[in-house]
Amino acid sequence: MSFFMTGKTQHIGQLGVYRVVTTDDQTTTLFSEHFNEACHSTSGALAETIHNYIQALDIAQKAQIPDNTPLNILEVGLGLGVGLKATLDSLISLGPKWRRPLHYYALELDPLLVDIAKEHNPLLSGAFPDYNDLLPFEFGLQASKGLHRLTLLLGDARLRLPEFCRTHPELKFEAIYQDAFSPKQNPSLWTLEWFTLLRSLASPTAELSTYSASQSVRKTMLAAQWSVQSLVGFGRKRQATKALIDGQSDPELLKLLDHERVQILRD
Ligand SMILES: C[S@@+](CC[C@H](N)C(=O)[O-])C[C@H]1O[C@@H](n2cnc3c(N)ncnc32)[C@H](O)[C@@H]1O
Numbered sequence: 001m002s003f004f005m006t007g008k009t010q011h012i013g014q015l016g017v018y019r020v021v022t023t024d025d026q027t028t029t030l031f032s033e034h035f036n037e038a039c040h041s042t043s044g045a046l047a048e049t050i051h052n053y054i055q056a057l058d059i060a061q062k063a064q065i066p067d068n069t070p071l072n073i074l075e076v077g078l079g080l081g082v083g084l085k086a087t088l089d090s091l092i093s094l095g096p097k098w099r100r101p102l103h104y105y106a107l108e109l110d111p112l113l114v115d116i117a118k119e120h121n122p123l124l125s126g127a128f129p130d131y132n133d134l135l136p137f138e139f140g141l142q143a144s145k146g147l148h149r150l151t152l153l154l155g156d157a158r159l160r161l162p163e164f165c166r167t168h169p170e171l172k173f174e175a176i177y178q179d180a181f182s183p184k185q186n187p188s189l190w191t192l193e194w195f196t197l198l199r200s201l202a203s204p205t206a207e208l209s210t211y212s213a214s215q216s217v218r219k220t221m222l223a224a225q226w227s228v229q230s231l232v233g234f235g236r237k238r239q240a241t242k243a244l245i246d247g248q249s250d251p252e253l254l255k256l257l258d259h260e261r262v263q264i265l266r267d
Contacts, residue, residue, distance in 0.1 A: 013112035014112050016033050021038055027044065027045040028080070029082070035186060036185055039181075044234075044235065046082055046086060051240075052209055052240055054090050056209040060091065060093075063094065064094065066099050068101070070103040071100045071102050071103065072172065072173045072174050074107070074198075077179045078108035079108075084123070085123060103149045104151070108153070111154045127146065127148065129145040139164045140153045140155070141154065158197070173206055175208075176206065176209075178212075191220065191266050192265065195221050195226060203245070204245055207242060208226065208244075216262045218241055226243035227248055228249045229243075229244065229247070229253065230242075
């Protein structure tokens with residue numbers, strides 16, 4: 001929904017002002033004054049999300065595997081809910097080929113963004129819980145509908161994610177949307193410690209994708225024992241990055257990173 005429809009040009013969250021920006025595909029994003037950055041590419045918030053996460057991680061294909069185990073997706077940064085809405089829309093469009101229950105976990109530092117996500121990207125799918133179903137629990141907000149589940153882990157992801165996962169030792173994520181603000185503006189979610197934590201919570205076939213093609217980020221992922229591959233980027237970005245548990249790194253990329261004098265990012 002664009003700001004022409006809501007009439008609002010900005011929102012106030014716990015972290016300050018978010019300005020509403022209409023992107024080239026007519027979907028909206030937010031510019032955070034706190035992080036001094038927009039949540040998405042101005043070339044298209046929804047199109048970027050579909051490119052970098054839904055398609056890069058073959059979400060529709062993962063949801064069609066005929067088994068009853070939940071498809072556990074972790075999104076790093078709920079933001080204004082574009083990732084969640086795009087995921088759900090892609091599964092709904094599968095019709096009866098959508099086989100596995102969706103368990104969607106999103107991390108978010110600013111709890112007021114949940115209301116903003118609800119306003120900009122309402123879910124209302126019928127099958128999956130929507131924002132109005134969410135109830136408070138120890139780590140944030142949670143709702144279930146049938147076999148589907150939505151869990152919003154609110155607070156600093158570096159604390160909340162390990163705290164929550166300690167109470168769910170069996171939980172492993174199969175797809176991870178690494179969608180924090182950029183390494184420059186949001187460095188704490190791009191470190192060796194962060195990618196090591198994500199690796200410890202990843203399923204044996206897990207895949208992670210991100211819009212970032214930073215060589216430091218890629219080197220940091222490798223140091224955290226992920227294999228790293230280059231993806232085609234969205235909009236003006238030439239490349240994006242995919243990291244895998246079970247898979248080989250791009251040999252060309254390894255050679256390049258070997259020669260690059262880039263630092264591993266640490267807390
Ligand atoms: C680029 S935006 C995410 C956009 C979102 N994926 C979407 O589709 O709308 C990054 C988000 O990460 C959140 N964030 C930043 N630092 C965080 C932290 N330490 N813990 C949890 N969330 C954080 C920000 O508040 C922001 O909403």
